[in-house]
Amino acid sequence: MTAVSSLRSRLCVGAADSRVEIASLAKVARAAALSRLHLSYEQSTSVSADMTVVVVSGPPLAAERPGELDAQLERIRPALDVAAHCGAALSIEAGPQTAAAWGCLPAGISELARSAERLGVDVLLHNRCGTRLEQPMDLHRVFVEVDASNVMLDLDVAEFHLACVNPVDPIRGLERRIGSVRLSNVIAHRPAPLGRGEIDVRAVLRSLREAGYTGPIILAAGAGEDAAERLADDCRYVENHSK
Secondary structure, three states: OHHHHHHHHOEEEEEEOOOHHHHHHHHHHOOOOOOOEEEEHHHHHHOOOOOOEEEOOOOEEEEOHHHHHHHHHHHHHHHHHHHHHHHEEEEEOOOOHHHHHHHHHHHHHHHHHHHHHHHHOOOOEEEEOOOOOOHHHHHHHHHHHHHOOOOEEEEEHHHHHHHHOOHHHHHHHHHHHHHEEEEEEEEOEEEEEOOOOOOOOOHHHHHHHHHHOOOOOOEEEEOOOOOHHHHHHEEEEEHOOOO
């Protein structure tokens, strides 16, 4: 297998926003010769046989009081079951940036990780601007407090950028905990082609290569008649700058 074909097998497609329907997403993926998807757990129940779900996004773990944890975990349970059925990882976000939310987060992640381990599922923590998992130090703290080898980072390049974090820094600091990478670019908070936005995506790809990362790279597909062409352009960009 050549380096390019090996990289192509790691590329996945996720919806750029909630307006993109699963049928449209699969069509765009096929046009770009991709068959691996990152979906919400609701979408994951209606995937065609020629597509493979590699990451399932579930509800956030947003409890701010210990008494809310059980209900939060029950809300996440259907997504965990779908991930197990698909042989995929489960990605979750955290709650708001409050001390109360942090007080519940490690316990909630630990309990979720135990349930996921019994099903053979990895739990991916999605960094999101404005949440309790926004900064690299938040993630370092979780990985110190949560003793679970199946808890990894769902590294979102654009969300780190929006949180005023150079995405290269967490790649270098958390390289052993990266379970998936959401690769996109932005201009003034709007989606942009990988090579023409505010983020130095070439530096991100170089850092991932230097870190020895070999996991999924998720590209965002939007809606519109040119969605397949834009996705194909992003695929070529990744392939051309990952050598």
